[in-house]
Amino acid sequence: MNILLWHVHGSWTTAFVQGSHTYTVPVLPGRGPDGLGRAVTFDWPASVVERTPQELRSAEIDLVVLQRPHEAELATRWLGRRPGRDVPAVYLEHNSPHGGVPDTRHPTADRDDLVTVHVTGFNRLFWDCGHTRTRVIEHGVVDPGHQYTGTLARAAVVVNDPVRRGRTTGTDLLPFFARQSPLDVFGMGTAGLAAHLGLPEDRCRAADLPQARLHTEMARRRLYLHPVRWTSLGLSLLEAMHLxxxxxxxxxxxxxxxxxxGAGVVSTDPAELAEAVHHYLTDAAAAAADGTRARQAALDRYGLKRFLADWDRLIDEVTR
Incomplete structure (x- = not known):
């Protein structure tokens, strides 16, 4: 199969392109959001090929994976074929709904020409997709290996654009947690975060690192802190568990x-989470033991083999 998809979500796409197909990604001059082409900071196989809009016009495409509402129009214009009508299509929804939750209508609601794929059961439950067929294919993660050492008594946080996204990503909670543990916040748009929060640099350091180095640095921290209020399911959380x-x-x-x-502590009470942070900082053995259980749980539920098999079943269904 030759599958057309846009390079939108680097971590998810890295798992998806490990399959047995050819994956075509649009590329534009300047490599903007609609034409990023191949990843630079992720390791993608040679089966991922770049095509310009002009090249797509004559390309043999068996399936289009849409991930943003405007991509249907782009595909129609660039391919000369309508996704779902002239070429099989699925719409992959990465996100939980915003706005009038739980009454938010999905952009693909009440369509009979495609399948909407959700990455979590929570998302399918909360999006109103009308009578559009839906599937849940949970995340898969390329296993980075058991790298955990926990030698640094600090908490790792991974979030993109924490200042802009504010309460959504729990940025307002970081000063509270910084009183329990020094934080190392990794991700895009984290520069100046400590000053924004009024924290000294030694309590909140920030860095944007390539994926391979990110995993190494995360694994040196004693624990992974996930203060996000509202998101689909952060792949960084699953990657931390794999580590x-x-x-x-x-x-x-x-x-x-x-x-x-047994894989960590999950609660809606920040005070309870603060106790857990303190526990891991003071008991390295307990942190390592829970981390080992977290890794096994992630391998069992979010392994790459299951993820690719789920997608192959859906691809066979919609293209037959």
Missing amino acids: GMPVVALATTEVTRAVPP
């Missing part, structure tokens, strides 16, 4: 399914 890190996380959206008992 063998114990997890301290807000019990929101899909987190309670992703982090089982």
